[in-house]
Amino acid sequence: MKTVALIPIKLSSERLPGKNTKPFFDGTPLMHFIQRVFQRRPQWYSKI
Numbered sequence: 001m002k003t004v005a006l007i008p009i010k011l012s013s014e015r016l017p018g019k020n021t022k023p024f025f026d027g028t029p030l031m032h033f034i035q036r037v038f039q040r041r042p043q044w045y046s047k048i
Contacts, residue, residue: 005038007031007034007035007038009031009034
């Protein structure tokens with residue numbers, strides 16, 4: 001079975017525009033860090 005998740009990410013921010021798509025220290029956007037957490041811990045989102 002394939003698991004599908006919808007992660008709501010706000011693209012507009014007043015204090016830091018584009019913060020979810022802005023590259024961090026290693027060039028990875030914030031939304032990729034969030035996605036990796038869910039991919040590595042499937043038991044977390046099964047409880048939500």
